[in-house]
Amino acid sequence: MVSLSRKPSTHPLAPVIERIEAGGALLPDTPDNVTEVVGILKSYGMVLDAYWRNLTYIAEHQFLVLFPFFKYFNGEVTLNKLLRHWWHDRINYEFAEYCMKAMFWHGGGGLDSYLDSAEFQQHAAAAIQAKLRRNPLMQGLNAAFQGFLPEQIRLLSYYSVLGQFWNVMSRMFLDLSDRYDRGEIQSIADVVEHVRQGLVDAAAQPITYAVKIDGQPYDIIPKSAGLTFLADAAVPYVETVFFRSFPFFGTVSYNAQAHQISPDQAQFNYGALFADPLPIGSAGIPPTLLMQDMTHFLPDYLRAIYLKELRQEDDLRVKICLSFQKSMFCVTTAAILGLMPHPLTTADPEQHRVNRAYLEGWMDRLLQSRLVSVQAD
Amino acid sequence: MLSILIWAPILGVVLVCLPQLSTERVRQVALTVATLVLLWTLVLLVQFNPGSAEQQFQESLRWIETLGLTYQLGVDGLSMPLVAINSLLTWIAVYSSDPQINRSRFYYALILLLGSAVAGAFLAQNLLLFFLFYELELIPLYLLIAIWGGSRRGYAATKFLIYTAVSGVLILAAFFGLSLLSGTASFDYEVLRSQTLPLATQLVLLVTLLIGFGIKIPIVPLHTWLPDAHVEAPTQASVLLAGVLLKLGTYGLLRFGLGLFPAAWQVVAPWLALLAVVNVLYGSFVAIAQTDMKKIVAYSSVGHMGYVLLAIAAATPLSLLGSVAQMISHGLISGLLFLLVGVVYAKTGTRDITVLQGLLNPERGLPLIGSLMVVGVMASAGIPGMVGFIAEFIVYRGSFPIFPVQTLLCMVGTGLTAVYFLILINRSFFGRLPDSLARLPRVRWQDRMPSIVVTLLIIALGLQPNWMVRWSEVTTTTLGLTLAATPVNQVIAQQALLSTTIAPAATSEQPVSALSLD
Numbered sequence: 085m086v087s088l089s090r091k092p093s094t095h096p097l098a099p100v101i102e103r104i105e106a107g108g109a110l111l112p113d114t115p116d117n118v119t120e121v122v123g124i125l126k127s128y129g130m131v132l133d134a135y136w137r138n139l140t141y142i143a144e145h146q147f148l149v150l151f152p153f154f155k156y157f158n159g160e161v162t163l164n165k166l167l168r169h170w171w172h173d174r175i176n177y178e179f180a181e182y183c184m185k186a187m188f189w190h191g192g193g194g195l196d197s198y199l200d201s202a203e204f205q206q207h208a209a210a211a212i213q214a215k216l217r218r219n220p221l222m223q224g225l226n227a228a229f230q231g232f233l234p235e236q237i238r239l240l241s242y243y244s245v246l247g248q249f250w251n252v253m254s255r256m257f258l259d260l261s262d263r264y265d266r267g268e269i270q271s272i273a274d275v276v277e278h279v280r281q282g283l284v285d286a287a288a289q290p291i292t293y294a295v296k297i298d299g300q301p302y303d304i305i306p307k308s309a310g311l312t313f314l315a316d317a318a319v320p321y322v323e324t325v326f327f328r329s330f331p332f333f334g335t336v337s338y339n340a341q342a343h344q345i346s347p348d349q350a351q352f353n354y355g356a357l358f359a360d361p362l363p364i365g366s367a368g369i370p371p372t373l374l375m376q377d378m379t380h381f382l383p384d385y386l387r388a389i390y391l392k393e394l395r396q397e398d399d400l401r402v403k404i405c406l407s408f409q410k411s412m413f414c415v416t417t418a419a420i421l422g423l424m425p426h427p428l429t430t431a432d433p434e435q436h437r438v439n440r441a442y443l444e445g446w447m448d449r450l451l452q453s454r455l456v457s458v459q460a461d
Numbered sequence: 462m463l464s465i466l467i468w469a470p471i472l473g474v475v476l477v478c479l480p481q482l483s484t485e486r487v488r489q490v491a492l493t494v495a496t497l498v499l500l501w502t503l504v505l506l507v508q509f510n511p512g513s514a515e516q517q518f519q520e521s522l523r524w525i526e527t528l529g530l531t532y533q534l535g536v537d538g539l540s541m542p543l544v545a546i547n548s549l550l551t552w553i554a555v556y557s558s559d560p561q562i563n564r565s566r567f568y569y570a571l572i573l574l575l576g577s578a579v580a581g582a583f584l585a586q587n588l589l590l591f592f593l594f595y596e597l598e599l600i601p602l603y604l605l606i607a608i609w610g611g612s613r614r615g616y617a618a619t620k621f622l623i624y625t626a627v628s629g630v631l632i633l634a635a636f637f638g639l640s641l642l643s644g645t646a647s648f649d650y651e652v653l654r655s656q657t658l659p660l661a662t663q664l665v666l667l668v669t670l671l672i673g674f675g676i677k678i679p680i681v682p683l684h685t686w687l688p689d690a691h692v693e694a695p696t697q698a699s700v701l702l703a704g705v706l707l708k709l710g711t712y713g714l715l716r717f718g719l720g721l722f723p724a725a726w727q728v729v730a731p732w733l734a735l736l737a738v739v740n741v742l743y744g745s746f747v748a749i750a751q752t753d754m755k756k757i758v759a760y761s762s763v764g765h766m767g768y769v770l771l772a773i774a775a776a777t778p779l780s781l782l783g784s785v786a787q788m789i790s791h792g793l794i795s796g797l798l799f800l801l802v803g804v805v806y807a808k809t810g811t812r813d814i815t816v817l818q819g820l821l822n823p824e825r826g827l828p829l830i831g832s833l834m835v836v837g838v839m840a841s842a843g844i845p846g847m848v849g850f851i852a853e854f855i856v857y858r859g860s861f862p863i864f865p866v867q868t869l870l871c872m873v874g875t876g877l878t879a880v881y882f883l884i885l886i887n888r889s890f891f892g893r894l895p896d897s898l899a900r901l902p903r904v905r906w907q908d909r910m911p912s913i914v915v916t917l918l919i920i921a922l923g924l925q926p927n928w929m930v931r932w933s934e935v936t937t938t939t940l941g942l943t944l945a946a947t948p949v950n951q952v953i954a955q956q957a958l959l960s961t962t963i964a965p966a967a968t969s970e971q972p973v974s975a976l977s978l979d
Contacts, residue, residue: 362822362894395903399824 093440097447100455104443105428109417110450111410111458113272116389121275121414122264123386124407129257130381131374132250135180139247143240147295148215148233175380176373180246183325188242190328190349192320194311195245195291199238203309208237211295211302241304244293249317252289256282261383272414279418287314287422314422322419326412327449328352329359356412357453361405375401375408409454420446462518463534463584465501466544469494470551470577474570484565488558491569495552498576502548509541511931514939516586516651529640529648530593533586538936539715540583542785542929543708546792547583549918550704551576554697557800557911559807568609571601572697579705583712588636588648591717595709596629602698602706610693617686617693624676624686631673632713635666639721642666653721663725670718671729677710678766680736681743691759696803699755703762703795708788711769715784719776719940723947726776733774734860734867740767742870745877749884754805754812757885758798761841764874765791771864771871772856778941780859783852785933786926790840790852793922797837797915804830804908805889808901814885819894827904831890833912838882840919843875847923855930 093101100110111117138158145159146152154161156169156177168174198204212233216222226233260278263269269278290312293305305311331345331354346352359371379400382390390396390403421428425442426435473494477487509517516535524532536544554572562568578601581594599622607618640648643656658666676683687707691699719726744764751757765787772784805820806812808827821831840847843854853875861868922929 360893362819362825362899394900395825398903402824 093444095444095447096451097455101443101447107273107428109272109276110413110455111272117272117410118270119385119389120407121411122261122269123383124404124411125257126261126383127378127381128408129254129261131377132254134175135177136247136250136254138177139180139184139243143244143247143293144295147240148236175377179373184242184246186329187246187320187324188239190324192323193316195316198305198309198311199241205234207304208234211237211297211304214297214300214302237304241293245291245317248291249321252286252313275414276417276421279415280421283314283318283418283422287312289313291317322416325355326357326416327355329355353452357409357416357450361402371405372401375404378404410458413455413458462505463520463536466498466580466584467577469498470573473573477566477569487565487569488560491555491573494573495555499548499552502545506545509932511538512935514538514936528589529646530589531587532590533649534584535586536584538933539712539785541932542789543712544580544583546789547576547579547705550701550792550796553911554701558697571605575601575701579709582709586650588650592633592636595632598706599625602702605698606690606694609695614693617689620686621690628673628676631669635670635673638666660724663722664728667718667722667725667729674710674713678707678770679763680770681740681763684763687763688756688759692753692755696799699799700796703799704792707762707766708792711766711773711784711788714773719773719944723944730774730776734771734864737767737771737774738867738870740764740770741874745874745881748881752813752815754802754814754885757881758795758802761878762795767874768853768856768871771860771867775860775863776941776944777859777863778938779855781937781941782930782933783855783859785937786852786855786930789929790848793915793919794837794841794849797912797919800912801830801834801837804904808904809898814888817889819892821890822894825899825901826894829909830904833916834890835886836916838886842879842882848919848929851923851926
């Protein structure tokens with residue numbers, strides 16, 4: 085008997101849908117892909133570790149500092165570090181801020197709603213009052229521009245939330261690398277499962293944010309706000325950074341005044357899964373900063389693979405970007421699987437039909453992404 | 462001293478042909494010889510007296526006296542810069558050659574032989590000796606195109622050989638005619654220079670010489686061999702062809718046409734200026750229509766040699782200085798452009814600007830090569846700060862009083878240069894690098910170094926033009942004033958005065974020192 089539920093998909097990305105339904109991932113399962121993905125996630129984990137520490141430092145220790153000249157120094161300002169900073173021998177924390185601002189701009193999840201709530205206003209007002217207690221100038225400015233400092237605190241909230249999200253993710257990626265080194269990760273499905281399990285484990289972890297002013301703690305996002313890791317940090321992050329992002333100069337050629345940029349942010353598709361790896365290195369392209377940071381932490385086996393290619397180190401950042409996109413398709417697969425309406429192994433035709441429709445919905449969004457390219461690479 | 466420039470490369474030819482040498486050693490020997498020649502040229506430059514218009518470092522050796530052939534060498538302000546360019550570009554040709562090139566022994570021998578022959582032609586003070594060297598350079602260049610050239614190398618090499626052989630025959634005929642009709646039975650340049658022939662005789666001989674050298678320059682419509690030769694020639698041959706070999710034509714006109722037939726020159730000069738305009742405009746318009754990078758650069762050469770022609774036709778002290786400056790400038794700029802096109806072709810496998818795109822991509826394209834190409838085309842288009850601007854400016858400034866309309870038309874060519882080169886740059890280097898070009902081989906420093914060296918020279922001479930013109934200023938001034946003193950010139954000058962209302966004092970009679978650039 086032919087089951088209608090098993091009817092082949094007519095979607096342009098039907099092979100990918102069928103692969104996921106069979107327990108695979110968006111990325112084809114090849115030994116090279118496994119090595120590339122694990123290797124790049126290791127370096128990404130190292131970079132994320134630095135990013136989250138700095139984001140958290142800014143959120144907690146640069147709270148309402150209007151001119152945070154040394155915000156990238158994590159509290160350790162020395163001449164040597166300053167010289168290295170100017171020489172650009174450092175981690176590009178600006179990239180973390182780009183991601184944070186993208187999340188802030190696109191919103192989504194419970195955090196966005198919370199930051200517009202009266203409860204947040206109340207918490208923010210208390211913190212502002214405490215911070216400005218001995219600063220009459222700022223008190224005057226705050227009275228004149230009442231929306232400015234609360235908006236700064238909203239921004240700082242995103243610093244904190246992204247910091248917490250990346251804290252989990254960096255540990256997850258470094259753990260993945262350790263498991264790979266122990267021989268426990270041997271396929272793309274293993275990678276996806278590791279990430280999926282990590283997301284599930286952290287899903288309910290509360291997202292909170294508090295600052296200390298004169299030794300006194302002030303809640304900005306209390307636990308009672310009910311924000312959690314998966315729904316309020318991970319999902320908005322994936323939506324923002326993987327899919328929407330910003331139309332950065334250089335990554336796409338556009339004329340906003342000619343309405344080449346959609347006024348509907350939901351239509352944005354400038355995220356990591358859509359980024360063109362080739363323009364990397366041009367002026368003003370933030371993803372370059374991430375690729376540059378990852379060059380410092382590449383595991384030897386991945387560097388050896390890159391050096392075998394024609395250009396060796398010359399196009400290292402493009403190669404990293406290509407590998408990074410592959411790894412992000414694995415993370416996206418984990419997110420897709422984590423949010424599946426029904427188990428993949430379901431025998432119920434209706435549940436299977438719903439799952440199929442769900443997957444086809446994702447594929448519609450990924451049609452213009454680099455998904456097709458990574459199938460062949 | 463000068464013989465070293467000729468015989469050291471010949472010795473190099475002998476050395477690289479030694480069967481004991483390995484392929485790697487052959488390259489090292491060729492590079493060593495080319496380096497020594499370049500260093501020796503620098504020594505000569507240091508010892509050269511720019512304040513003298515006379516031939517310097519003269520050497521003379523009896524050879525076949527019955528034929529009037531003597532081994533007589535000398536260098537003056539006209540030839541010294543060209544000798545220097547020849548030594549530099551020969552070194553660059555050897556350095557930039559692929560170390561894995563097939564039949565390397567023969568290849569390097571031909572490059573060295575070519576350098577030697579061209580140096581000999583610039584240094585020869587005997588007309589027959591010049592002719593021998595002029596003919597000698599055909600052989601290595603023919604073989605370089607025919608063996609290491611592109612798919613239509615046979616056709617291009619044969620065409621080159623036929624055209625330039627005819628050129629040689631005409632030049633020889635003019636030299637023989639001059640020797641016989643002057644009754645001296647000598648081919649000594651200084652001896653023949655002192656002879657005076659009737660104007661009609663001078664005209665016949667000069668026109669013969671003009672056609673001969675016109676093929677080499679090349680003057681439209683005698684140019685058709687050049688684009689074919691350039692397109693099919695290996696990069697190094699193109700560099701030498703555009704950089705120095707074309708200059709043999711303009712140098713020949715300057716040295717022998719202007720130097721030996723000053724009265725007749727005044728008669729043909731307006732026609733020559735007209736041909737210069739045709740060269741500039743035709744070369745530029747045809748370049749605009751091309752899609753092959755090398756053809757664009759080749760036709761730009763046709764156009765830019767028109768500036769030299771215009772300057773020689775005007776024959777004022779300043780324009781003659783400009784002609785030498787333009788020869789140096791074009792030698793460097795066209796050499797750079799051919800080097801860069803060569804790298805693009807070697808890495809991408811095509812020169813088609815409808816296929817190439819986004820090569821300035823910083824990671825996977827050819828960013829440094831592309832940047833140098835932008836500098837090169839800016840120099841060619843006469844952007845201030847580079848040698849192209851100063852050379853063209855001197856040419857225009859020197860030629861305008863004599864041929865104002867022709868000069869203005871040639872200035873249009875400068876604008877057209879920007880058009881065709883911007884088309885090249887815009888199509889090939891800007892935009893997104895297509896996926897088909899995203900896996901280009903690595904560019905080695907050996908590929909970049911020659912272009913960087915030439916680019917630095919282009920900028921240095923653009924910022925400090927005195928380093929370029931100081932060698933020639935006295936010689937060209939003397940030549941220009943000598944020409945101005947001829948009776949025919951006075952007639953022409955008076956006619957020009959009536960028609961253009963420009964005072965003679967500001968034209969041919971004005972000492973170049975009054976117009977000095979520094």
